[in-house]
Amino acid sequence: MIIKIGILGAGYMGHTHARAYKEIKDTEVVGIADINSDKAARLAKMYNAKSYSDPDKLIYREDVDVVDICLPTPLHHEYVMKAASNGKNILCEKPIALNLKQADAMINCAKNLKVKFMVAHTLRFWPEYVEAKQIVDKEILGKPLEISTTRLVGTPSWSENDWILNPEMSLGAALDLNIHDIDFATWILGKPKSIFARGLKSFRGAYDHIISVLDYERGSQAFVEAGWMFPQTFPFTTAFRVLCRRGCIDFNFKVPGTAERREKAESSFVIYKKTAPPRYGKIVKKDPYGEEIRYFIECVKDDREPTVVTPEQAKLALRITLAGLKSIEMGKVVKL
Template sequence: MKKIALLGAGFIASVHMEAWKNIEGAKVVAFFEVNNVKASEFQKKYSLPHYNSLSQLFSEQEVDAVDICLPTFLHREYTEMAALEKKHVFCEKPIALSLEDAFAMQKVCEDNGVFLMIGHVLRFWGEYVKARELVASGAIGQPILINAFRLSVTPVWSVNSWILKSHLSGGASLDLHIHDLDFVNWLAGNPQEVFARGLFREDSLDHVVTTVKYGNGVVASIEGGWMMQGDFPFTCGFRILGSEGVLEWTFRAGVNIEERAQSSPLFLYRRGEQRKLVEVAAEDPYREELAYFLKCIEKDTPPGLGTPEQAIEALRLALAAKSSVIEGERVLLEEL
């Protein structure tokens, strides 16, 4: 039985906690949270020992790994604290706000012999996984053009609205848009060139359209933002055009991702054939990614999904897109 310390008590921490409850071989033994209101609510719901000091948690609890569900600006600090205590680290995306912090997180985990996995959950989300499998199998021929999107209303759930402050979250371009940047990287390989346009609110890039050119000739147009109005539902999806076919999926949920268990059809279109509905397993992607992390620990095998290298590449792309919006020019990834 691997013992987990959950860091954070907000929305995504609750999502992770529900997932951990359904993973055999793991047990959340305690949680860390400095906000007393959040801590009280979380403790009442899950009846876990609470700590507002991570060092005290480590001194009083036997822990194999930490699950970091803290605001992005805290990722480096708490990854370093955990790694120095020889704890494996699962950390929510994005890995960090800067490449400097991301590389530091990678290094401290390597130096202390612990795994670092970043929660790029689309690598475990049924429709995205199936799309990659189909593309790899040649179901649509050679990929040519990828469209991906993720749109929501402005999030209101964060304590003191930290997620709306660019210096704490990176804005929608890092917190939301990065999901699809990582997904397209997963499909198309290493990005070479970026051109983006977007909308700022104060200093926060909260809606962006990013065009990416890949070395294999694939072009991607990726849109993301949280400036939608009214009761606009959380909406995401993709369209992948290949030389012999098209994959298309669109998902509309609640305000956030509460209704992620509902199904939306994934369609495959091929030249000369009728549209095909692709079957996708209905699994909770958050449970899938955490179960994968646990298996890596149990087998002492470094994660191959959500790696620091993959997370750093997604962050590099997000930062390049922001730079392109600000400068009004294309950005070559090799220059960052």
């Protein structure tokens, strides 16, 4: 059975997803849609697909099994609703939406119409993050006490007409960068009880460098730093430490440019255990975008709901991130 894919958006993430499908057995990208018809045509030609300047026409194709939404965030709600209403299974780039009302509508629509719906929170498929989750779940180092994360990058220049830098369209680094590690912390520690955040506002009016503290019921904490107020020459830098009762996991990753050049990254994954010397993890390198897409395609083929990341978990990541912005504005702790 060949799963036929229609990709909405021929930008940075559209290219990333199209490359991933090429490596997945029994999938075929049959259409690429973008209001920039030249970009749609160029990407479609690379994969022997048909190009569209009107995304609706691709959604309405009867032979499309999966609609992959790589559009700017303000369009997620509209096109998830349209795709679901046409019986299509949906993979949507993160964040799920700009606000919780939209997220609720999208989740309910997909459920009611019985289509598969997954939001692409890629850290849940990134090998080092997956390994850390497995170590915690197996209690190899005991109970997790604290998570510290960093995600820093130069000001992005990859989006069409710089939409990602428009606070009204993206809410800045909060929903593009910060939400990644908010979701990771929640994946490891569960739902936090409160968040306190501080942020720096860029000249564009968005909080583009944010430091958050999340507190949990059982005393665990998470410290999350994310921002893109650096020069474009600044390397893509991400790191985490998971402190547990009997040891610590430490991951560091740095690469010039964007995460797409990760094969050139300087990275380390080290497990420190109280009763043993440091162990340097030999993580099997996999494309996290390919892994998330492969997983979703398997769910579609097997007619099962995605569980690695559910729409409700994507909504929770959005809720916590928005609460962090509220905390910055109010200057106090926000309960969740």
